[in-house]
Amino acid sequence: MRLRADIFVSAYIRRCEVENVVAMLRKRGAAEAGAIFVKVDRLDGTAALYGPAPQTETAERGVDRLWSRMHEADFIPVPDIEARLAKEQRFDPDLWIIETEDRAGRCFL
Numbered sequence: 001m002r003l004r005a006d007i008f009v010s011a012y013i014r015r016c017e018v019e020n021v022v023a024m025l026r027k028r029g030a031a032e033a034g035a036i037f038v039k040v041d042r043l044d045g046t047a048a049l050y051g052p053a054p055q056t057e058t059a060e061r062g063v064d065r066l067w068s069r070m071h072e073a074d075f076i077p078v079p080d081i082e083a084r085l086a087k088e089q090r091f092d093p094d095l096w097i098i099e100t101e102d103r104a105g106r107c108f109l
Contacts, residue, residue, distance in 0.1 A: 006031040009096055012038070015108050022101040030094035037088060038067075039081055039099045040107050046075035049084055050107055067109040075105060 009025060016023035029035065041047040053066035070084060088095060100107070 002033070004032055005029060005034045005036055005096055009036060009098060012036075012098060012108070016100055019106070019108065021106065021108075024099055025096070026099045027089075027095065027097040029096035035088075035092055035095040037070075037085065037095060037097050038107060038109065039085070039097065040105055041078065041099060041101050042075060042105045043101055043103055045078055047078050047081045048075050048105060048107065049081045050109055051088070067107075 013023045013025065026039075035052050038050045039047055040050070049070040050067045051070050053068040071080070085097060
């Protein structure tokens with residue numbers, strides 16, 4: 001059984017708070033099973049975007065949630081991240097977006 005998205009999001013935000021990292025819920029999605037995206041903003045004009053890994057990878061590893069960076073470079077310009085998030089929202093309006101601000105670029109996933 002998969003952990004509900006709303007429970008995971010709450011736990012993730014608390015985890016960031018423990019590390020003194022600002023994390024905020026930017027968009028609330030479907031409580032039971034909405035896809036979750038995490039934007040890690042380094043506050044220097046660059047950021048990273050993490051999203052759900054392909055389901056084939058999670059099935060192979062036997063894990064509930066697996067994350068992958070949604071781009072090749074470690075960090076990319078923020079407008080590129082925003083364009084990707086807009087595209088994802090058009091495809092799936094029930095997704096969740098969590099935004100963190102950490103100069104070190106840590107994601108805690």
